[in-house]
Amino acid sequence: KxxxxxxxxxxxxxxxxxxxxxxxxxxxxxxxxxxxxxxxxxxxxxxxxxxxxxxxxxxxxxxxxxxxxxxxxxxxxxxxxxxxxxxxxxxxxxxxxxxxxxxxxxxxxxxxxxxxxxxxxxxxxxxxxxxxxxTERTIDVSILKDYVGNDESLLINVLEAYISFLPQSLERLKIALSTSDVDALRTELHQLRPNLENLKLSPTMCTFNDLSNRLKTIGVDETSVLYLQDVIETGEIAIHQIKDKYFKRE
Known part of the structure; x- marks a missing residue:
């Protein structure tokens, strides 16, 4: 056992x-x-x-x-x-x-x-x-493909921007979490959300809306911290998979 x-x-x-x-x-x-x-x-x-x-x-x-x-x-x-x-x-x-x-x-x-x-x-x-x-979460770039009209080189440009932007965004989120800065956390979540949704990735424990509202009403409590860590993990999955799938050759 x-x-x-x-x-x-x-x-x-x-x-x-x-x-x-x-x-x-x-x-x-x-x-x-x-x-x-x-x-x-x-x-x-x-x-x-x-x-x-x-x-x-x-x-x-x-x-x-x-x-x-x-x-x-x-x-x-x-x-x-x-x-x-x-x-x-x-x-x-x-x-x-x-x-x-x-x-x-x-x-x-x-x-x-x-x-x-x-x-x-x-x-x-x-x-x-x-x-x-x-039910391992995997990125799906079909929304991005629609945006770039299925142009592969444009898609690569967009994904390059993603692996440049996402780590910076997650870093700011971690700093805001370490100082319990509710306004900064909500700003970062607001910016991060569409980028992850464009990859069809969502946190597993809560929705972005619920988390943002929770931060506004309750602040940074034990549960909010767990939810924020889940968001950070989701962002890290996105970065890892984009690099692995599209930039491994480099």
Missing amino acids: NVDVLKGARILVADDYPLNRILIKTILEKYEMQLSEVENGELAVAFTESMPVDLILMDAQMPVMSGIDATRLIRKRISNNIPIIGLSASALANEVNECLNAGMNEYIIKPYTELELITSLVKWLESSKHDHSS
Whole structure:
């Protein structure tokens, strides 16, 4: 069992019963995971909207909003890719089916053993990691080709400008991030966005608009930093791929 995938994984535990959360925490902290806890489905949805998580352990029956309804909302509004493992004391077939139909990946019946829980976490985190890497982002220059009327030498000129401009833009973004300069960050994002969109590349964690609005309303918090790092990584992918595909001969 490859437990390495657990280290540093961001796990959200949604359960209304404090004792259950303590039990899960006791098991998971041995594997150096980053744990967050909420006590109902409504808080689980709000947390998942505001912070990136790698996996959710979701109690099926909770007050305010059940784990089943929360899963439906997360699947509809936030992500189809975050693994959600249902936890419940009920082994009734109709509840199991309801959980899976709502979008949970798996359903574990309480009381469960440490081995059962860890096996499930490893399986879904590895699967999610594999999905993420298999949808590797690649540049698409079809928009730029349209701009230059399919003229190859003009396209090369444009791409040369890209590999000159993008590193400078990313450097300014990193400097603005290091000083938490919200205005400079929003200016750089505004300039960077069309250039990446012309290559059909987007950040994976958030949209440029959402990030810019978040910086304006909340400022540079932990989540904004993660989103900005994702934007920087996206820019670096663009530079690397343009060089690799069009300028390797030089």
